[in-house]
Amino acid sequence: MNGNIWVLASADSVAIATTLILAALGALFTERAGVLNLGIEGILLTSAISSFLAADSSGSIWLGLIVGSLVGALLAGIHAVLSVVLRANQIVAGLALVIFGTGLANFLGKPAEGKTVTTIIKPLSFGPLSDIPLIGPIVFRQDPITYASIVIAIVSSLYLFRSRPGLELRATGDDPATVDAQGLSVASIRIRYTLFGGLLVGLGGSWLMLAQSAAWHQAATTNGVGWIALALVVFAGWRPMRLIFGAILFGFTLQLPFTLQAEQITFIPSALMQMLPYLATLIALIALSRPSTRNKLGAPKSLGIPFVRDER
Amino acid sequence: MRSPIRIVFEQRSETPKRLSILVPLLSVVAALVVGALFLLATGYSPIETYSNMLSDGFTSSRGITDTLGLSTVLICTGISAAFAFQMNLYNIGGEGQLYLGMIGGAWAGLALGDRLPTFVMIPVVLLVGSLAGALWVLLPAFVRSRLGTSEIVTTxxxxxxxxxxxxxxxxxxxSFFVTKNSAFPQGRLVPDSAALKGIGDTSLYPTFFLVILIAVVLFWVVKKTEYGYRIQVIADSPRAAHYAGINANRTTLSVMLISGALSGLGGAVLIVGPFGRLDPGIILLGYGYAGIVIAALARNNFSAIIISGILFAGLRSGGDKLQISTSTPIHIGxxxxxxxxxxxxxxEAFRRYHIHAVRTERATQ
Structure with missing residues (x-):
C-alpha cells in the first residue's frame, strides 16, 4: 500500500476541516447566545455560490470571500429577525432558511453551471518546511484560510472563556434573565452573535467553493456539511478548542471515500462508503446527546428558547 | 441605552379570524414580490414567469392534473411532517423516509413479480413502502423516546x-433493482400488476384519493379519538401528561413511526404511479423537504395541508416547466x-401578538 497517499489523506482531512471549523464555530457563537440556527446548510450553499459569482466576475478571490461571508451574515439576519425579534419557532425558521437558501443558491447558480473558478485559493509553501516528510504536507502545506480558521477557533476560545463580552455571551445563552437584569439587551446580544455566526458560516461556504470544489455542483457542493457542523458543536461540547479536533476527525471521514477510491480499495462499494461521514456523525450524536450528557457537555441552558421579559 | 420608542408585544387572548386567513395569504404575496425582485435582478420578466407558472400549474387542464398528481406525494410528506410536528417532534427526515418508501415499494413490486392480481399488488407495494419508511425513523424514534436524544439532526x-x-x-x-445488461444503470420497472394508470391518461393517479382519505382520517384521529387527545396533552404540557398517567415514551415512538410510514407511503405512491421504478433522480426533487414547508404553512392542520399541498404542487409543477418554456431557472419554485x-x-408573530409601538422615557443609567 502506498504510504504517501495516507499522508495526503491526513493533509486533506485538515484541509476539509476548514469549512467544518468555520461553520461549526458560526453555529457555536449563535447557540452560545441561546439561538438555534438550523439553517447552516442553506447559508453555506448560498454563500458558496455568491463567492463563486463574485470571484468569477471580479477575478478576485478575496472579493469572493468577502461577498460570501456577507451573504452568510445577511441570511443569518433573516433568522435573527424571525427568532429574536418576532419570536418564531426557531426550528422551523432554520429549516425554512435551508429550503430558501437551497432554492436561492440553485437559482443564482444557473449561470455558473459547468464553469470552474479561474483562480482558486492556493496552499502556501514554507520552503523546506513544507518538504519535511509526513509533517510537511499536513502542517506546512495548507492554504491561508485553513490556518486562519484554526487561529479564529483559538481566539474564539480565549474570547469566550477569558473575556468580559465572552462571559456576557455565555450568560445570555444560559440565563438571559440575569443578563437582562444587569441592564444589557438580550435581544441585541442575540442578534449580534447570530449575525457574526452567519459571517463565519459564510466564510466557510466561500472557502469550500473557492479552495475545495472550484465548480458549482448545486446542492452537492455542500452535501450535508452544514448538518455535520451542527452535530460537531454538540460533539465539541460548545467549546472551540475541542471543535478543531472534532472537525479534523469528521474531515477524515469526509475524505476517506475518495482516498479509498484512489487506492482502489473497493471491497466496500463507493456509494456505501459515502455514508461514512453521516454514519459517524449519527453515532457520535446518539452517544453524546442524551439530555444528561448534553448538560454535562455544556449545552447553553436557554438554547432555542425566546427570551420574554414580562412573562413568568 | 434603550431607544425612547419601544415595540411592545402583547399576547392576544384570541386570534381574530381574519388574521388566520390574511397572514398565509400575505405571506404568499410577499414571497412572490421577493421572487419578482430576484427575477428582475437576473434579467427575467416576473410577469411572464408568473403567468407561465400560473397556467402551467393551475389554469390549464393539463396543468391541473399535473398539479394534483404531484400533490399526491407532497400531501403525504406534508401530513407526515405535521403528524410529528403537532407533538413537537421534529422529524425532518421525511426526505430519507420517502427514499426508503421507494426502495421498499420497488422491492415488493419486483420480488412478487406478476404472480398476484393488481388489487392485491397495489396495497402490498404501498404497505411495504410505508413499513420501510417507518423502519427508517425507528432508530431516531427509539433514541428519542428512550434516551431523549433530539430527533432533529439524527433524522x-x-x-x-x-x-x-x-x-x-x-x-x-x-443489483436486484436494475435492468440486467442495460447500457446505463437504470431501475427495473415494476410489473404491470403493480403499476396504476393515470386517470384519463393524465399524470393524476387514483392514489390521490387514497391520500386525501388518509389526511381526512388523520384529521379525525387527532380531533376526536383518545389517541389524538393524548397527543394534544403531551404537546401542550408534558408534565400534565405525566400526571395524567399518559405514557409519553410510547406515544412518542408511535407518532414518529406513523410519521415515517406516511413519508414512506409517499415514496411507494411514486412507484405505483409516475416513476414505476427506483430512480435516483428523486434525490434532487426534495419532495420530503417540501412536506415540512407544507405542514408549517398549514400550521399542522390536516385539512389545511390538502390545500397547501395542492398550492405547492402547482408552484413546483409550474416552476419545473418554466425551464422548457422560458429558460427561467426552475429553482425559482x-x-x-x-x-x-x-x-x-x-x-405568525402578528397573529399571536398585538404588536404596537409605545413611547417610553429614556432609560437612565
Missing part, C-alpha cells in the same frame, strides 16, 4: 444515508417555497 443525517443507499441499489453492478415559509413564520 436529517439518515436522509443522506438513505440517498447513498438509493445510489448503491441503482449503480452497483448486478423551491426558492418561493422557502420564502413563503419565512414570511409565514414572521407573520
Amino acid at each position: 436529517l443525517l439518515l436522509t443522506y444515508i438513505a440517498a447513498s443507499l438509493v445510489k448503491h441499489f441503482v449503480y452497483s453492478p448486478g 423551491v426558492m418561493l417555497q422557502g420564502a413563503i415559509l419565512l414570511f409565514a413564520l414572521g407573520g
Whole structure:
C-alpha cells in the first residue's frame, strides 16, 4: 500500500476541516447566545455560490470571500429577525432558511453551471518546511484560510472563556434573565452573535467553493456539511478548542471515500462508503446527546428558547 | 441605552379570524414580490414567469392534473411532517423516509413479480413502502423516546444515508433493482400488476384519493379519538401528561413511526404511479423537504395541508416547466417555497401578538 497517499489523506482531512471549523464555530457563537440556527446548510450553499459569482466576475478571490461571508451574515439576519425579534419557532425558521437558501443558491447558480473558478485559493509553501516528510504536507502545506480558521477557533476560545463580552455571551445563552437584569439587551446580544455566526458560516461556504470544489455542483457542493457542523458543536461540547479536533476527525471521514477510491480499495462499494461521514456523525450524536450528557457537555441552558421579559 | 420608542408585544387572548386567513395569504404575496425582485435582478420578466407558472400549474387542464398528481406525494410528506410536528417532534427526515418508501415499494413490486392480481399488488407495494419508511425513523424514534436524544439532526443525517443507499441499489453492478445488461444503470420497472394508470391518461393517479382519505382520517384521529387527545396533552404540557398517567415514551415512538410510514407511503405512491421504478433522480426533487414547508404553512392542520399541498404542487409543477418554456431557472419554485415559509413564520408573530409601538422615557443609567 502506498504510504504517501495516507499522508495526503491526513493533509486533506485538515484541509476539509476548514469549512467544518468555520461553520461549526458560526453555529457555536449563535447557540452560545441561546439561538438555534438550523439553517447552516442553506447559508453555506448560498454563500458558496455568491463567492463563486463574485470571484468569477471580479477575478478576485478575496472579493469572493468577502461577498460570501456577507451573504452568510445577511441570511443569518433573516433568522435573527424571525427568532429574536418576532419570536418564531426557531426550528422551523432554520429549516425554512435551508429550503430558501437551497432554492436561492440553485437559482443564482444557473449561470455558473459547468464553469470552474479561474483562480482558486492556493496552499502556501514554507520552503523546506513544507518538504519535511509526513509533517510537511499536513502542517506546512495548507492554504491561508485553513490556518486562519484554526487561529479564529483559538481566539474564539480565549474570547469566550477569558473575556468580559465572552462571559456576557455565555450568560445570555444560559440565563438571559440575569443578563437582562444587569441592564444589557438580550435581544441585541442575540442578534449580534447570530449575525457574526452567519459571517463565519459564510466564510466557510466561500472557502469550500473557492479552495475545495472550484465548480458549482448545486446542492452537492455542500452535501450535508452544514448538518455535520451542527452535530460537531454538540460533539465539541460548545467549546472551540475541542471543535478543531472534532472537525479534523469528521474531515477524515469526509475524505476517506475518495482516498479509498484512489487506492482502489473497493471491497466496500463507493456509494456505501459515502455514508461514512453521516454514519459517524449519527453515532457520535446518539452517544453524546442524551439530555444528561448534553448538560454535562455544556449545552447553553436557554438554547432555542425566546427570551420574554414580562412573562413568568 | 434603550431607544425612547419601544415595540411592545402583547399576547392576544384570541386570534381574530381574519388574521388566520390574511397572514398565509400575505405571506404568499410577499414571497412572490421577493421572487419578482430576484427575477428582475437576473434579467427575467416576473410577469411572464408568473403567468407561465400560473397556467402551467393551475389554469390549464393539463396543468391541473399535473398539479394534483404531484400533490399526491407532497400531501403525504406534508401530513407526515405535521403528524410529528403537532407533538413537537421534529422529524425532518421525511426526505430519507420517502427514499426508503421507494426502495421498499420497488422491492415488493419486483420480488412478487406478476404472480398476484393488481388489487392485491397495489396495497402490498404501498404497505411495504410505508413499513420501510417507518423502519427508517425507528432508530431516531427509539433514541428519542428512550434516551431523549433530539430527533432533529439524527433524522436529517439518515436522509443522506438513505440517498447513498438509493445510489448503491441503482449503480452497483448486478443489483436486484436494475435492468440486467442495460447500457446505463437504470431501475427495473415494476410489473404491470403493480403499476396504476393515470386517470384519463393524465399524470393524476387514483392514489390521490387514497391520500386525501388518509389526511381526512388523520384529521379525525387527532380531533376526536383518545389517541389524538393524548397527543394534544403531551404537546401542550408534558408534565400534565405525566400526571395524567399518559405514557409519553410510547406515544412518542408511535407518532414518529406513523410519521415515517406516511413519508414512506409517499415514496411507494411514486412507484405505483409516475416513476414505476427506483430512480435516483428523486434525490434532487426534495419532495420530503417540501412536506415540512407544507405542514408549517398549514400550521399542522390536516385539512389545511390538502390545500397547501395542492398550492405547492402547482408552484413546483409550474416552476419545473418554466425551464422548457422560458429558460427561467426552475429553482425559482423551491426558492418561493422557502420564502413563503419565512414570511409565514414572521407573520405568525402578528397573529399571536398585538404588536404596537409605545413611547417610553429614556432609560437612565
